[in-house]
Amino acid sequence: MRARDTRTLLLGLLPCCLAWAASAADHLVVVRDGSTHAVEIDQRHSYAATSLTELAEALGYERVGAGLRMDGELVRFATGTAFFTAAGEVYQLTNPVYSSGSELMVPLSWSLDWLPTRRSRSWRYMDGRLVKRQPTVQRPAPRTDWMVVIDAGHGGVDPGTIGVGGTKEKDITLAIARRLTKRLEREAGISVVMTRDQDTLIALTDRPRVIQRRGAEGQAGLFVSIHANSMPKKPHATRGHEVYFLSHAKTEQARRVAMRENSALRFEQQGDSSNSEPLQFILSDLQSTGNLQESSLFASSVSRNLATQLSTPDLGVKQGPFAVLVGSTVPAVLVEVGYLSNRAEEKQLRSASHQANIADALADAIVEYLAEYGRRVWSYPRSAGG
Numbered sequence: 001m002r003a004r005d006t007r008t009l010l011l012g013l014l015p016c017c018l019a020w021a022a023s024a025a026d027h028l029v030v031v032r033d034g035s036t037h038a039v040e041i042d043q044r045h046s047y048a049a050t051s052l053t054e055l056a057e058a059l060g061y062e063r064v065g066a067g068l069r070m071d072g073e074l075v076r077f078a079t080g081t082a083f084f085t086a087a088g089e090v091y092q093l094t095n096p097v098y099s100s101g102s103e104l105m106v107p108l109s110w111s112l113d114w115l116p117t118r119r120s121r122s123w124r125y126m127d128g129r130l131v132k133r134q135p136t137v138q139r140p141a142p143r144t145d146w147m148v149v150i151d152a153g154h155g156g157v158d159p160g161t162i163g164v165g166g167t168k169e170k171d172i173t174l175a176i177a178r179r180l181t182k183r184l185e186r187e188a189g190i191s192v193v194m195t196r197d198q199d200t201l202i203a204l205t206d207r208p209r210v211i212q213r214r215g216a217e218g219q220a221g222l223f224v225s226i227h228a229n230s231m232p233k234k235p236h237a238t239r240g241h242e243v244y245f246l247s248h249a250k251t252e253q254a255r256r257v258a259m260r261e262n263s264a265l266r267f268e269q270q271g272d273s274s275n276s277e278p279l280q281f282i283l284s285d286l287q288s289t290g291n292l293q294e295s296s297l298f299a300s301s302v303s304r305n306l307a308t309q310l311s312t313p314d315l316g317v318k319q320g321p322f323a324v325l326v327g328s329t330v331p332a333v334l335v336e337v338g339y340l341s342n343r344a345e346e347k348q349l350r351s352a353s354h355q356a357n358i359a360d361a362l363a364d365a366i367v368e369y370l371a372e373y374g375r376r377v378w379s380y381p382r383s384a385g386g
Contacts, residue, residue: 028111030058032132041108047095048108052077055106060132066104071122077106084110086118120292146370147191147221148184149210151324152177153228156201158267161230161260163340165347169228170199172349176226176337179359187367191221203268208328222298222366223332225324227261228349230341239342240313241358243303244334245295246326247319257336258320265323294331298369302333305365309357312338312345331373335362 028039028050037058042049056063059070067076075086082096091114095107116125124131152173154160160169177194184192195207208223231238249255299317307314315336325332337358338345348354 028055028058028108029129030132031129032058032060036129042100042105044100045095045098049095049098049105050108050111051100052104052106055111070119077104079104082107091118117292146189146374147193147330148366148370149193149195149208149221149223149330150177150181150184151195151207151223151225153226153261153324154201154264155196155199156267158201158264160264161228161340163228163230163346163349164235164343167340167346167350169230169340172228172337172340172355173226174199175352176355176358176362179356180224180226180362183359183363184366187363190367190370201267204262204264204324205327207324208326208332221330222370223325223328223330224302224362224366225322225332225334226362227334227336229257229336229339230260231339232256234341235343236339236341239339239345240315241303241306241310241338242315242336243299243306243317244320244322244325244336245292245299245317246322246328246332247292249318249320251318254318254320258322261334262321262323291328291331294373295325295333298331298365298373299333301369301372302335302362302365305361305368306335306358309361309364310354312348331369 026041026043028041030037030039039050039054039058042051052066052068053063056068059068062069064074065076066078067074069075070086073087075084077084077097079097079099082093084091084093084097093107093109093114095109097107098105111130112125116123116130122133124133152170154168154170154173156170158170160173162168174196178197181192181194181197184190193210195210196202207225229242244254244257249258296317296319303314303317320334322334325334338349340346340349
């Protein structure tokens with residue numbers, strides 16, 4: 001395997017790993033095919049590790065030398081290094097693999113972080129256990145099966161954030177959503193649904209479930225929620241666009257944005273505004289759908305196209321606990337198209353031409369991603385649907 005054929009990724013510990021460490025458990029609990037397996041944790045070093053042999057048996061994989069054969073792919077470890085390979089890529093753990101007598105000891109972070117993140121279709125970490133997901137058989141999807149849900153943030157009694165000059169977020173998001181819908185309707189093989197096409201309030205948890213309500217559950221597609229950003233102090237110099245997917249916030253800024261968007265729950269009849277950052281049910285739903293990796297890839301496509309077609313600063317791809325993304329059974333992102341707390345950007349966001357540019361960039365990202373998604377995940381014939 002040549003160096004240029006590999007990609008090195010540094011894996012940080014997820015909050016679930018930190019929660020495990022705090023509990024000082026002495027076994028890794030694996031649930032597979034209705035049976036529970038307990039893998040002993042070695043804590044003689046400054047970090048936790050498990051025996052590769054015991055781990056292979058609990059996970060139901062074949063141990064091959066210093067590695068595991070997982071669903072036809074070989075994962076190879078090496079004593080004394082934190083690097084390992086999987087499916088032709090090189091990854092790095094936070095701690096090295098080591099030997100204990102004749103046994104190879106693998107850092108616990110591989111089981112609690114890498115496995116449920118990189119193999120989310122097979123494994124998830126929940127309630128302190130590593131659980132194997134039931135296998136699902138995906139049918140080949142003709143190109144005409146794509147459904148894209150466009151969500152204009154806020155609406156009705158919920159204005160969203162208010163700009164320096166009085167611009168309401170709900171109006172900007174609806175204008176862009178309408179333009180994006182018209183643009184996508186010209187694309188062959190894509191069905192477009194708006195969560196709202198007028199100034200009305202839609203519950204956050206209902207927005208991503210449009211596909212199910214239309215009886216199209218299991219249909220391939222995407223969910224795009226459009227929003228406008230704001231800083232607590234107005235006016236403010238910060239400006240630019242950024243794209244989020246559902247996960248724990250890694251920065252205080254991402255947490256603040258999520259809490260502001262989640263505060264829309266207070267406008268719902270049964271909304272609980274005291275729980276504006278529902279991390280537990282968000283994480284549970286995220287793990288059950290297995291869309292983390294696809295949502296991250298889709299977010300990158302959106303960010304790349306916005307950066308190419310807009311003159312505003314590109315603030316990149318981030319992650320956060322957004323209630324509006326919970327429950328989505330398809331890859332989902334939340335797009336902050338700009339800052340209404342910036343006087344110049346507020347004026348720009350009110351511009352029909354700038355709104356059209358945003359819509360075009362989002363449409364290009366959607367078409368680009370669906371083409372790649374179809375080839376990679378659904379494996380439909382390249383000529384299907386034209």
